[in-house]
Amino acid sequence: MAQNTKSDIFNPWDDPGAEPLIRFSGVTKRFGDFTAIDNLDLNIFEREFFALLGPSGCGKTTLMRMLAGFETPTEGSITLEGVDIVPVPPNKRAVNMMFQSYALFPHLSVADNIAFGLKRSAMSKPDINARLEEMLRLTRLEQFAKRKPHQISGGQRQRVALARSLAKAPKLLLLDEPLGALDKKLRQDTQFELMDIQEKTGTTFVIVTHDQEEAMTVASRVAVMDHGQLIQVATPAEIYELPNSVYVADFIGDVNIIEGNAKPRKGGKVELHWSEGQAPIIAETSRQVTEGDSVSIAVRPEKIAISATKPKSVANAFKGQVLDIAYLGNISTYHVELPGGQVIKAQTANSRRLERRSFTWDDSVWLAFSDTAGVVLTE
Amino acid sequence: MNLRRLFLILVPYGWLVALFLIPFLIVLKISLSDIQLSIPPYTPTLDLSEGWEGFKAFLAKLDLENFVFLTEDELYWKAYLSSLRIAIISTVMTLLVGFPIAYGMAQSPDEWRPTLMMAVILPFWTSFLIRVYSWMGILSQEGFLNQFLLWTGLISEPLTILNTNVAVYIGIVYTYLPFMVLPVYATLEKLDASLMEAAEDLGCSRTQAFWLVTIPLSKSGVIAGCFLVFIPTLGEFVIPSLLGGSETLMIGKVLWEEFFSNRDWPVASAVAVVLLLILVIPIVLFQRNEQRQREAGQ
Numbered sequence: 001m002a003q004n005t006k007s008d009i010f011n012p013w014d015d016p017g018a019e020p021l022i023r024f025s026g027v028t029k030r031f032g033d034f035t036a037i038d039n040l041d042l043n044i045f046e047r048e049f050f051a052l053l054g055p056s057g058c059g060k061t062t063l064m065r066m067l068a069g070f071e072t073p074t075e076g077s078i079t080l081e082g083v084d085i086v087p088v089p090p091n092k093r094a095v096n097m098m099f100q101s102y103a104l105f106p107h108l109s110v111a112d113n114i115a116f117g118l119k120r121s122a123m124s125k126p127d128i129n130a131r132l133e134e135m136l137r138l139t140r141l142e143q144f145a146k147r148k149p150h151q152i153s154g155g156q157r158q159r160v161a162l163a164r165s166l167a168k169a170p171k172l173l174l175l176d177e178p179l180g181a182l183d184k185k186l187r188q189d190t191q192f193e194l195m196d197i198q199e200k201t202g203t204t205f206v207i208v209t210h211d212q213e214e215a216m217t218v219a220s221r222v223a224v225m226d227h228g229q230l231i232q233v234a235t236p237a238e239i240y241e242l243p244n245s246v247y248v249a250d251f252i253g254d255v256n257i258i259e260g261n262a263k264p265r266k267g268g269k270v271e272l273h274w275s276e277g278q279a280p281i282i283a284e285t286s287r288q289v290t291e292g293d294s295v296s297i298a299v300r301p302e303k304i305a306i307s308a309t310k311p312k313s314v315a316n317a318f319k320g321q322v323l324d325i326a327y328l329g330n331i332s333t334y335h336v337e338l339p340g341g342q343v344i345k346a347q348t349a350n351s352r353r354l355e356r357r358s359f360t361w362d363d364s365v366w367l368a369f370s371d372t373a374g375v376v377l378t379e
Numbered sequence: 380m381n382l383r384r385l386f387l388i389l390v391p392y393g394w395l396v397a398l399f400l401i402p403f404l405i406v407l408k409i410s411l412s413d414i415q416l417s418i419p420p421y422t423p424t425l426d427l428s429e430g431w432e433g434f435k436a437f438l439a440k441l442d443l444e445n446f447v448f449l450t451e452d453e454l455y456w457k458a459y460l461s462s463l464r465i466a467i468i469s470t471v472m473t474l475l476v477g478f479p480i481a482y483g484m485a486q487s488p489d490e491w492r493p494t495l496m497m498a499v500i501l502p503f504w505t506s507f508l509i510r511v512y513s514w515m516g517i518l519s520q521e522g523f524l525n526q527f528l529l530w531t532g533l534i535s536e537p538l539t540i541l542n543t544n545v546a547v548y549i550g551i552v553y554t555y556l557p558f559m560v561l562p563v564y565a566t567l568e569k570l571d572a573s574l575m576e577a578a579e580d581l582g583c584s585r586t587q588a589f590w591l592v593t594i595p596l597s598k599s600g601v602i603a604g605c606f607l608v609f610i611p612t613l614g615e616f617v618i619p620s621l622l623g624g625s626e627t628l629m630i631g632k633v634l635w636e637e638f639f640s641n642r643d644w645p646v647a648s649a650v651a652v653v654l655l656l657i658l659v660i661p662i663v664l665f666q667r668n669e670q671r672q673r674e675a676g677q
Contacts, residue, residue: 068576068580069580070576089579090576090579090580091579091580091581091582091583091584095580096580096581097576097577097580099573099576099577100573101571101573103571103573103574103576103577105574105577105578105592105596106596107595107596107598116578116581117580117581117582120581120582120583120587121582164577164581165580165581168581168582
């Protein structure tokens with residue numbers, strides 16, 4: 001939208017005065033000897049669409065279950081609007097959850113499922129019906145209201161689960177792998193629907209997912225977790241463009257990680273000596289590196305250009321041989337082997353038809369990327 | 380291919396015809412006959428050598444006299460009513476005892492379940508008769524239960540339990556408990572634990588969630604369990620005759636006495652036919668109801 005000015009951008013996390021909706025302070029959760037969450041601090045702000053991303057067993061589900069009230073932290077506190085919610089049981093929290101399995105009540109109709117939480121509250125009957133109608137409309141389920149869960153499709157069940165968890169207008173909605181059971185095409189459509197509903201209702205959403213594409217699509221901020229710790233909490237663009245560690249860079253999207261020894265240069269640049277007989281890679285960085293440090297550089301394949309002749313005036317250019325081509329329709333990923341044996345991935349958009357492709361297997365090609373393409377990582 | 384299917388269908392039908400329908404027709408025929416001191420102890424008997432005329436004469440001799448007799452003597456309808464009452468009360472009691480057991484099993488950790496399941500089934504490894512006799516030893520005046528209660532000082536005089544209806548209820552609940560526990564456990568075990576969490580998340584207390592989610596979703600298991608207990612209990616003979624007293628009036632006992640004490644096969648058969656009718660009606664109604672639900676669900 002054209003009238004969007006800089007101040008319209010939603011970024012309460014950059015405002016030191018903003019009061020978070022949810023505050024984890026020093027939260028640890030142990031199951032016997034196993035530490036699921038390790039001394040974690042995290043702020044989630046109102047109206048955020050916050051994604052917890054990580055491999056299975058990283059603690060993201062435990063974190064969510066602590067918000068719902070199904071687990072209590074071993075140490076630390078969790079506050080909602082400044083009030084400690086640790087001693088509050090799940091049925092007394094202004095937090096609702098959409099379960100991974102949807103957990104729809106099979107003996108109740110769609111309408112009764114959605115109204116289930118409302119009927120447990122002190123709401124009057126006309127109010128319940130009005131709210132139910134509103135929820136049915138929001139999730140486009142009007143004509144399925146009388147059906148039982150087993151009589152509707154997977155996508156419709158997903159919407160019933162969403163409507164049911166939104167019906168009580170919670171301050172915080174938790175979504176546990178909400179789209180895991182849907183096929184890819186439906187999942188993509190539903191992601192946009194979720195964002196739309198989140199915007200319309202103004203509810204704070206926390207989503208747990210292991211699908212990085214999903215997290216990137218829907219979330220205002222993404223927390224990448226591993227072994228019960230937050231590795232990086234940032235906007236999707238920052239996570240992708242400026243990962244803070246090799247783990248994050250590797251977890252999100254496709255990436256070339258090149259390890260080597262650093263040698264600082266003037267003007268915020270660093271040389272990476274990474275292979276015998278190859279020119280050092282030159283990259284810009286704001287990180288403090290000293291000579292001889294062991295560092296990595298992460299370069300996304302789409303930031304590496306591939307050409308038949310040596311490109312001019314580019315910071316980094318290497319010759320290699322096409323080892324493999326992964327054709328994905330819209331893009332192709334070339335696996336190029338350098339003389340030292342390293343394989344670098346480079347991606348190009350297939351703007352031409354396939355038969356007019358410039359390179360094929362075993363062709364000699366040049367890979368080139370600028371000094372700002374890569375991110376220097378020290379951990 | 381069609382022959383194979385025909386064969387597969389014929390096996391259960393053949394089984395039913397040979398072991399249910401034909402014996403039932405024989406019993407029905409006897410119930411329409413008259414008592415006679417002979418072998419077999421009833422008349423008429425079908426003699427095919429006399430041809431069509433003989434068959435007509437045979438049919439003409441059949442009558443509903445025994446069924447009329449059942450309505451005239453109050454012993455029979457009292458016995459039916461008493462059996463129904465005992466069967467209903469013991470089904471409810473078995474449910475009250477069995478449901479918590481099944482629920483506890485379903486809530487227990489996975490590694491415990493096979494052991495608990497075994498504990499439920501284990502009594503079947505001993506003869507049913509021996510187990511009922513053991514109850515006589517436990518419930519009698521000098522039995523273990525009375526000795527224990529006297530020892531604890533809870534009672535000063537031994538209780539009379541054996542040879543009363545109480546002993547019959549204890550025996551029935553004990554014997555038929557697995558038939559209630561197993562189907563109820565089967566439905567509870569399949570319940571997704573996240574359903575309870577969802578109910579709690581939506582504002583239910585644990586107790587509310589139990590009544591609003593667990594109970595309705597275990598309905599099919601409860602109904603199956605109740606039928607598995609109710610149907611055999613209605614005609615139960617061994618338990619009331621061994622543990623019950625003179626006041627215990629059950630149709631199974633009446634049936635036995637007609638057959639073996641009075642040697643009145645026709646009246647005994649009539650009692651059996653009426654018992655079967657009493658059982659068939661609720662079963663058919665139940666099946667219809669199930670089918671209607673299934674059709675409405677589509």
